[in-house]
Amino acid sequence: MEDISILVGGKAGDGIRIAAIIVARLFSRYGYRVFVYDDYPSLIRGGHNFSLIRVSRQKVQANNVGVDLIVALDKQTIEKHASELNDGGVILFDSSKGEVETEGVGVPFKEIVKEMEGMSIMRNSAALGAIAKVAEIDWKIVEEVFYKFLPKKTDLNLKIARKAYDMASAGNLKVENLNQEMMPIISGNEAIGLGAVKAGMAVYYAYPMTPSTGILHFLAANRDRFNILVVHPENEIAVILMALGSAYSGAKTMVGTAGGGFALMVEGLSLSAQSEIPITIVVGQRAAPSTGVPTYSLQSDLHFVLNAGHGEFPRFLVAPGDAEEAYYYTGVAMNVAWSCQVPSIVLSDKNLSEGNYSFDSSMYTVEEAQPILWDGKGDYLRYKDSENGVSPLAFPGNKSATVKVTSYEHDQYGITTEESEKVAFMQQKRLQKTEAVKKEIEDIEAVKAYGKDSDTVIFTWGSTKGACVEAADALGLKVLQPIIMEPFPDLSSYIKDAGRIVTVETNATGQLARLLENNGIRVDHKVLKYNARPFFTDELIERLRKEVL
Amino acid sequence: MNKGNKELNSYAENTWCPGCGNFAILNASKKVFADKDQKNLVMVAGIGCHAKLVDYIDLNHFYSIHGRVPATATGIKLGNPELTVIGFAGDGDAYGEGLAHLMFAAKRNINITMVIHNNGVYGLTTGQFTPTSPEGFKGKSTPWGSVERPFNPLTLMLGAGATFISRSYSNRMENLEMVIDEAMKHKGFSFVEVLQPCYTFYNTYKIYNEKVYDLEEEPPKEHVIEKMTEWNYGSKGNIPIGIFYRETRPTYDESMLREMVPARRKEEIDIEDLLKENT
Ligand SMILES: Cc1ncc(C[n+]2csc(CCOP(=O)(O)OP(=O)(O)O)c2C)c(N)n1
Ligand code: SF4
Ligand SMILES: [Mg+2]
Numbered sequence: 001m002e003d004i005s006i007l008v009g010g011k012a013g014d015g016i017r018i019a020a021i022i023v024a025r026l027f028s029r030y031g032y033r034v035f036v037y038d039d040y041p042s043l044i045r046g047g048h049n050f051s052l053i054r055v056s057r058q059k060v061q062a063n064n065v066g067v068d069l070i071v072a073l074d075k076q077t078i079e080k081h082a083s084e085l086n087d088g089g090v091i092l093f094d095s096s097k098g099e100v101e102t103e104g105v106g107v108p109f110k111e112i113v114k115e116m117e118g119m120s121i122m123r124n125s126a127a128l129g130a131i132a133k134v135a136e137i138d139w140k141i142v143e144e145v146f147y148k149f150l151p152k153k154t155d156l157n158l159k160i161a162r163k164a165y166d167m168a169s170a171g172n173l174k175v176e177n178l179n180q181e182m183m184p185i186i187s188g189n190e191a192i193g194l195g196a197v198k199a200g201m202a203v204y205y206a207y208p209m210t211p212s213t214g215i216l217h218f219l220a221a222n223r224d225r226f227n228i229l230v231v232h233p234e235n236e237i238a239v240i241l242m243a244l245g246s247a248y249s250g251a252k253t254m255v256g257t258a259g260g261g262f263a264l265m266v267e268g269l270s271l272s273a274q275s276e277i278p279i280t281i282v283v284g285q286r287a288a289p290s291t292g293v294p295t296y297s298l299q300s301d302l303h304f305v306l307n308a309g310h311g312e313f314p315r316f317l318v319a320p321g322d323a324e325e326a327y328y329y330t331g332v333a334m335n336v337a338w339s340c341q342v343p344s345i346v347l348s349d350k351n352l353s354e355g356n357y358s359f360d361s362s363m364y365t366v367e368e369a370q371p372i373l374w375d376g377k378g379d380y381l382r383y384k385d386s387e388n389g390v391s392p393l394a395f396p397g398n399k400s401a402t403v404k405v406t407s408y409e410h411d412q413y414g415i416t417t418e419e420s421e422k423v424a425f426m427q428q429k430r431l432q433k434t435e436a437v438k439k440e441i442e443d444i445e446a447v448k449a450y451g452k453d454s455d456t457v458i459f460t461w462g463s464t465k466g467a468c469v470e471a472a473d474a475l476g477l478k479v480l481q482p483i484i485m486e487p488f489p490d491l492s493s494y495i496k497d498a499g500r501i502v503t504v505e506t507n508a509t510g511q512l513a514r515l516l517e518n519n520g521i522r523v524d525h526k527v528l529k530y531n532a533r534p535f536f537t538d539e540l541i542e543r544l545r546k547e548v549l
Numbered sequence: 550m551n552k553g554n555k556e557l558n559s560y561a562e563n564t565w566c567p568g569c570g571n572f573a574i575l576n577a578s579k580k581v582f583a584d585k586d587q588k589n590l591v592m593v594a595g596i597g598c599h600a601k602l603v604d605y606i607d608l609n610h611f612y613s614i615h616g617r618v619p620a621t622a623t624g625i626k627l628g629n630p631e632l633t634v635i636g637f638a639g640d641g642d643a644y645g646e647g648l649a650h651l652m653f654a655a656k657r658n659i660n661i662t663m664v665i666h667n668n669g670v671y672g673l674t675t676g677q678f679t680p681t682s683p684e685g686f687k688g689k690s691t692p693w694g695s696v697e698r699p700f701n702p703l704t705l706m707l708g709a710g711a712t713f714i715s716r717s718y719s720n721r722m723e724n725l726e727m728v729i730d731e732a733m734k735h736k737g738f739s740f741v742e743v744l745q746p747c748y749t750f751y752n753t754y755k756i757y758n759e760k761v762y763d764l765e766e767e768p769p770k771e772h773v774i775e776k777m778t779e780w781n782y783g784s785k786g787n788i789p790i791g792i793f794y795r796e797t798r799p800t801y802d803e804s805m806l807r808e809m810v811p812a813r814r815k816e817e818i819d820i821e822d823l824l825k826e827n828t
Contacts, residue, residue, distance in 0.1 A: 028828075184827040197818050202811035203627065226818055229627060229811050234653045238620040241613065241650075245593075245624020248611055249632065250812030253624075271614050361824055395812060396609040396625075396632055399588045404603075406612035407596070415561045415604050416612070 001173055002057040004135075005067040007084065008127065009050035009077030012043055015124035016073070018150075020051030021356055022128055024185055025145050026137050027055035028358065031180030035060050035466070036356040037534065042210070042294040048076045057178050061322050061357065061466030064538045068173055069134060071127050072100045073109065090171035092130050094123065105134060105168055112163045118153075122160050125150075129161030133168035135175045186359045188352040188463075189214030191323040192256070192282055193222075195330030198366035200338075201280075202251040203229040205239045210294050211350035212256040212284040236261040240268030240279070247277045248405055250395035252338060254330075256282035259301045260291070266308045269343055273313035273430065275405040276383065276391070278337035278344075278371070282330070285349040285462075287532035296532035297350035299462050300507040302515065305345050306486055312427070314434040316344040316441075317486035321448075321465035323357035324364055329483060331366030332444055338371040340436045341390055347485070349506075351534040352463035376400055381412040385425075388439070389432030438487055446489035450479040455499035456548060459523075461485070461512050467535040468504050474541050475549065482512075488519050500524045502548050506534060551587050552607060554579055559607040565598060568752075570719035570745030574637075574666060575602050577725040581733065582608065590633045593622045595647070597639035597673045598747070599666035616647025619654035622661045623801075629812040630660075630802045635733060640667040644680040644702060655711035655738050657801035662732045662739040665702065668747035669782075676750035683783045688750075699782035703793060704774065706740045713739035714777075714794040718761045719746065720754065724790055731792060737800050744788070757788065764791030 006023060010016045017038045024034040032055040040049040052063040066086045072078050072093040078100060085091065093099070095106030109126035113119070125146075132142045142165070146158050186194075193215050196204070206216040220230045229251075233239050236257055243253040257265065262283045272279045285301045287293035305317060316336045318329040326348065333344035374380055374392040380401035384391040391412075394401035404414030409426055411417045417426075448465075451472040458479045460468040465481045472479040480494055495501065501523050503513040508530040513523040527543055529535055557579045565571050582590060590608055594600035596615035603610035613621040618636040626634045643651050643665050654661065670688065671677040677690040681702065685694040706714050713735040717725040725743065732739035744761070746753040760780070768776045773794050780786040 182828050184824040186824070186827050190827075194820050194823070198820065200814075200816075202814040205624075222823070225823070227809065227814065227816055229805060229809060231627065231805065233620070233623075234649050237617065237647075238623075238650055238653070241617040241620035242624030242627065244613075245611065245621040245626075246628030246811060247624075249625050249628025251628040251814065253628075267614060268617075275611075359824065359827075361820070395629070396591045397589050397629060397812075402607060403609045404612075405610070407614050408612060414610070415559060416601075 001068070002176060002178070004055050004069065004173055005064045006053040006069040006071065007050055007067045007081055008053070008071040009048065009081060010073030011045070012040060012047045012049050013045045013121070014049065014073045015121045016049045016051050019124040019128055020053050021185065022145060022149060023053050023131055024055065024356060025149060026132060026141060027175060028182055028185055029141050029145065030175050031178030031182065032056060033059045033183065033358040034185060034356070035062065037063050037351065038354060040295055048080065050077065050081065057180070059358065060470070062470055062535065062537045065536045066538055069131070069171065071131060072102070073123060073127060075100055078102050088172060090134055090173065092127070092134055092168065105130070105171065107164050107167050109164060112160055116156065116160050116163065118156055118160050122157055125157040125160045126164040129164035130168035132161070133165045134171040135173045136170050137175050139165060183358040183360060185356050186323060187214055187354060187356050188323050188326045188348060189354065190218045191326040191359065192330045192346060192348065193218045195327040195366050196254045196280070196334055197226045197228065198368070199331040199334035200252045200368035201228060201254050201334060203231065203243070203246045203253040204256070205231050205233060205243045205253065206256045207232065207236050207239050207261055209258040209261045211286055211348070211353035212258055212282055214354060215256045215282060236264035237268065240265040243279055244268060244272055244275070244277045247279060248396070252334060254280040254282065254334065256284070258284050258286050259288050259304065262305065262308070270309040270311055271407050272343040273309060273311065274407050276341040276430070277405060278341050280334050280337050280344045280346065282346045282348060284353040285347065293532040295350065297534050298507055298530060298532055299349050299464065299505050300511065302347065302485065302511040305347055313430055314342050314437060315486055316342055316437055317347060318483055319347040319462045319485050320483060321352065321462050321481055323359045325483060326352060328364035328366060332441070335369035336437055336440050339369050339440050340433050342433055342437060347462070349462050355463065374401060382414045383410060383412045383426065383429070385412060385429065388436040389429045390436050434487055441484060444484070446482065446484035447491060447494060448481045448483060449494060450481070451477050453497070454478045456502060457495055457498040457500070458502050458504055459512060459516060460504045464505055464535055467537045467540045470537045471540040471544055475544055485515065488515065491521060495521065502527060504535065504540065506530060551583060553583055557582060557606050557608070559605055561604040563605055564601065566749045568748035569598070570668060570747070571599060571602065571666060573719035573722060573725060574664065574743055574745060575605055577722060577729055578602065579606060580726055581730045582606065585633065585733065589631055590635070591625055593618050593625065593634060593636040595638040595642035597642050597671070599637055599639045599642070602637050616642050616645070617650060618643060619647065619650040619663060623654055623659050626659055626661050626802050627805065627811065629810055630806055631810065633733065634661040636661060636663045638663060638665050639672070640665060640669065640679045640681050641671045652705070652709040655706050655709035655740065658710060658712050658737045658798050659801040660737055662741065664729065664741045664743060666745045667742050668745045668751060669753065670747050670751040672747045672750060681782045701778060701781050702742055703777040707773070707777065707794060711740045712737035712796045712798050713792070715740065715792045716742045716744065717790050718744045718757055720758065721761065721763070721790060724763055728792065735795065737798055760788045761790055762787055764789045764793070767792045767795060
């Protein structure tokens with residue numbers, strides 16, 4: 001089969017997420033493109049966890065509700081998901097005594113682990129062996145993947161997997177050799193981290209918060225390899241203030257958080273604008289308000305990040321929709337922040353941040369942009385008047401420059417002022433940088449278009465584009481995905497022939513729709529989902545058929 | 550070339566009230582800075598009357614926001630450890646709005662100096678009680694008299710792990726200069742509290758002039774707490790000034806940076822290997 005959907009379910013602590021990514025890696029070796037979505041509650045043990053793995057010849061960035069294989073490590077997986085099995089699908093389950101009772105391929109995972117004297121979490125290795133057999137994956141591939149990605153107790157894990165492999169029987173999901181190049185599999189968070197490092201990030205500050213914690217872990221684990229500093233301070237207020245301090249010193253910095261942490265950073269965001277110190281902030285959206293549904297997805301912070309901060313000032317905002325875009329546009333955000341001395345924000349969401357993707361590194365190149373530096377002539381003025389509002393940078397330690405930055409309104413040297421003319425001048429100087437930003441991003445794709453020309457045009461953003469692009473393809477519709485949200489791109493050429501405009505996004509009020517309407521684009525219908533789950537492709541096709549076509 | 554006492558004055562107009570204790574802190578700082586490596590010196594300030602000091606001195610500064618001086622200063626030091634970073638904060642600023650940052654800066658032993666202008670009042674917002682105002686303090690937000698007890702910043706700093714803890718008084722110029730200078734020389738987190746009468750909203754000159762005395766020598770370890778608590782920011786006890794505590798411990802910047810200077814990082818990172826590892 002060229003397009004397979006798999007669900008692996010169990011309790012927290014069963015190693016579901018590891019198993020899911022290994023499944024993806026097995027198929028990846030045959031040239032499949034993969035997307036993995038982990039659905040897990042905010043707890044460490046117990047509860048119900050499941051991961052959805054989609055493998056396909058084409059690039060896929062969304063899952064289906066309907067699955068071809070259900071792998072059940074607990075009873076709840078059957079209770080909750082058996083109805084999602086496609087016709088001809090297979091259920092693979094732990095048939096050990098007291099575990100799961102159902103019809104399908106039963107393999108006693110637990111008993112195998114016991115017999116081999118493994119740890120209980122190694123049930124996931126038994127499951128992996130059995131999955132490999134159901135999909136008729138070559139045992140050599142299983143060995144290769146285990147050695148590479150399960151470096152601890154590999155032999156024991158393999159022994160367990162082998163036993164399950166031998167006991168299971170082939171289903172009708174045979175893997176095919178697609179003769180396509182193998183691609184790396186990375187998460188959206190890792191892609192964000194890589195984009196930042198490529199754009200010259202020297203310091204990363206963050207306080208842990210789902211769904212952005214993965215960036216912190218990834219960068220910390222690779223600190224020495226990237227030769228960067230990674231710091232976990234006392235709270236998000238410290239995070240942003242430290243980042244601004246380091247940037248003032250001359251170090252490119254990024255911070256990462258979710259909506260709640262960003263709320264704490266907002267005073268610092270405004271400081272970044274007033275002091276004109278570059279900063280890049282990653283905001284991973286999760287289901288809110290407040291603590292909300294912490295490990296689940298929603299796209300409900302678009303207007304928050306667009307409008308956050310007291311006062312009026314330019315900012316740059318991107319909302320990537322997949323791992324390649326996360327990589328590239330994070331680099332763009334870093335570059336714009338430093339070239340134009342404005343805060344830049346990368347708006348992600350749990351589905352993108354924690355989703356695992358086949359990553360095509362040939363799609364984009366990230367190159368570090370160099371900021372405008374002071375030429376050393378005359379007296380240094382940190383806030384010197386200039387044509388586009390961007391004043392050349394100097395950093396403390398320069399023997400010819402005194403570098404004064406401030407949260408107060410100030411004169412060109414950086415000393416507090418309350419004089420009406422100077423106040424108005426500086427306000428204007430900062431706002432002028434919007435044009436500088438526009439110039440900087442002239443050649444960067446701000447909107448992506450997919451599908452065929454159609455009377456009805458679908459607008460979507462962020463990770464929802466995954467399901468949208470597929471659904472639109474099935475229905476013959478055109479999809480537009482704005483990635484640069486501020487300064488908002490001119491869309492007139494994209495929609496001049498549009499009859500009807502429909503938005504698809506995961507929030508309750510239609511935030512992209514509102515942004516479009518604020519920019520003079522009439523929205524005829526909003527397709528919304530706000531139960532903290534992403535759109536699934538099959539589900540979205542149904543919704544579009546019912547509501548739009 | 551270093552700027553002397555005169556060149557250290559910026560063109561900013563000084564707007565402190567006549568008689569304000571901040572003048573002495575400004576003068577002492579300028580005196581100390583005259584002999585320092587000025588191009589690598591960065592002053593950081595919070596928001597309040599105290600903070601204007603950085604506008605008045607013609608050296609690098611980061612005039613930050615209320616309460617966040619230690620965090621800002623930490624970031625500057627981590628960005629470029631060759632910089633000497635000195636923060637000036639108010640008691641409302643450092644003990645109220647941003648206490649967590651102060652405690653963590655001490656805990657980490659980041660190599661910066663924090664000077665706290667403790668006037669026992671919010672000056673710039675025209676006279677409310679602060680974390681170190683005495684119980685019963687009648688400010689504009691507590692006209693009935695504050696019902697909270699002040700805390701003792703010196704013991705707080707000791708508990709948090711500060712490696713240099715001192716107190717001075719703006720009306721004891723020599724001691725003030727000595728303490729700021731020693732604090733800046735200390736490798737690690739240096740805490741300097743300056744008792745700074747607010748002439749307009751909380752004039753404490755009389756009490757301090759009477760009660761303040763010079764420690765002269767740093768107390769032996771076993772007497773540190775006793776000396777720190779001789780005065781607990783209330784009406785009882787004489788008020789020792791000077792250096793209370795000094796200790797050497799690896800600094801946060803050294804331990805975290807290990808020779809790295811992020812501000813000068815120029816590196817082409819090849820991600821191909823990492824991607825291969827994930828293939
Ligand atoms: C977040 C925030 N809250 C409140 C204020 C208003 N504010 C400015 S200065 C100040 C208090 C200043 O007191 P202190 O730090 O003791 O400084 P002083 O004026 O006494 O030197 C306050 C509350 C502010 N600037 N920022
Ligand atoms: S209000 Fe008090 S602290 Fe502020 S300048 Fe006047 S005397 Fe000094
Ligand atoms: Mg005060």
